[in-house]
Amino acid sequence: MRELVEDFGGGTRSGRPVRTAQVGGPLGAYIPQSAFDVHMDYESLSGSGAMLGHGGVVVFNDSVDMARQARFAMEFCEIESCGKCTPCRIGSVRGKETLDKIIAGANLEKNLAVLDDLCVLMTDASLCAMGGLTPMPVTSALKHFPEDFGSARQAAE
Ligand code: SF4
Known part of the structure; x- marks a missing residue:
């Protein structure tokens, strides 16, 4: 992957340092540059x-906010959900x-715990790969990027 991103791809379009890449589509994992x-x-x-998914690789430079990228995943699911099952819908x-609450810095410890629980529930109980x-x-x-989710996450680890 490093050869693909850095040698063939030439790093980021902006020329700024690579921070991460998402592999396999909007529901793929973020892999840190390291x-x-x-x-x-x-x-x-x-x-x-991670997963290979559809094989797409999207590279992000060091200005990316990973909490906002996490929010994007949930928003993508909200828009794309067919609505058949509750965990996804x-x-x-x-x-x-x-x-949104985490990004606003509200009640971080509690909201990070809620997010963890929600992720487990969606993974285990959704009817298809979307949710x-x-x-x-x-x-x-x-x-990989706890520092983007506020100090409560860093303190908990
Ligand atoms: S997980 Fe699949 S079946 Fe369930 S609401 Fe989402 S898209 Fe529909």
Whole structure:
């Protein structure tokens, strides 16, 4: 992946340092630049908590706000949800609302815990990959970029 992004892709369009790349589409994981030394195949990406998905790679420079990217995942799910099952239909709305509170710095510890629970619920209880995979970009952003989600997350780890 590093060869693809840095050698073939030439890094970011702006020329600013690479911070992360999202692999596999809008429901794919965010992989930090430090973890780019991974083979671009199903097994390797799966082993690093990501997925190959449709194979798309979107590169972000160091100005990206990962809490807002996590919110985008929930908003994407809200818009794309077919509405058949509750974890996806309602979970995505609650996820977006909770991330809005986190971004605003409101009651961080509680809202980060709510977001964690919501991600588990959506992963385990959604009927299809739409709701089931939406937590992947959210949890990967939380895992690799806790500093973008406020001080409560950093203090908890
Ligand atoms: S998880 Fe799938 S079935 Fe359930 S509401 Fe979302 S898109 Fe529809």
